[in-house]
Amino acid sequence: MDEDARNRAARYRMDPDAERVDESADDEAPAPPPRRPEDQTLWVDQQVRAAMARGEFDDLPHAGKPLPHIDTAAEPDWWLKRFIEREQITGVLPEALQLRKDDAILDEQLDSLRSERAVREAVEEFDRRIVAARRQLQGGPPVVTQLRDIEVEVAAWRARRGRRTQATSVPAPEPSPRGRHSKGVGSPAPTRMTSA
Template structure:
């Protein structure tokens, strides 16, 4: 680097020297930068950051940069952000409904009363109707509405089958009667 280039780069440092005061500090502030002067200033800042160790321990240090095909996937940055930040549960409503439809029997099996099962199926159907009415883009809503009576009957069948399996397993695997009674008493006190 020539002496002239060094003088120009020194003129554009962010912090003036401790020895400079008043008018000298004003002269250290850039007024009109030429492109080559700005390139020198940027180069100086990068070298100073390297000397301070600000580029040490970067996530991809010593590894090749991942290939990003922006032509094939214009939302590559969004996918990487979701992966990096571990964001879950952010799907278009049509896809979320498909996912919820697949696990609906398991969700219903976790419910305790027929009334709550009916309410859950009705709420699921309301979500489907609302998603079909929306005019926003996205994938089409292909999730079918669930018949409440059919779902309640299936819930009763699965519950009866589970009770038969527990009865066949015998008393060794079943909860002791006292534990059931205590759990019932706790539920009654809450409600």
């Protein structure tokens, strides 16, 4: 095989999509040798180096830093959790987990409501979601969130609301008058005159 045929064969192995020139019409022309894994590895390395030269890897997260350690045995779905955090996806938790999350912040949500009727409706809706999640047959994590008693929640809401209004309505203590005999903060200490 002459040197030109070798170069064409090597070029074909590196880039199989390149145009092949059929210079000889005889059937004796040798077919290019099959691609070897080493050739594919070289081609991939060349593509990576070219992308690095173009700067396509410059702004990647953790550039120049070690990758964070991930304990895959303790956290098998680590990639899914990271994806949800990175893309800020909400509302995709299984209902049992979403109920736990909502249960943790329910008091804050109730405190933002202005009427007892709205508090009752919010607690009723929350309880309905718990009952519906317990009835579903789709599997997933168990529903461990407890139902909320409407009367208890309304009483707690009233108590929290009363404390908030007392805290805002308590007047600040008036400063004590500073006179000769008062010992308030900032008043000078009495001095004794001693005879020599």
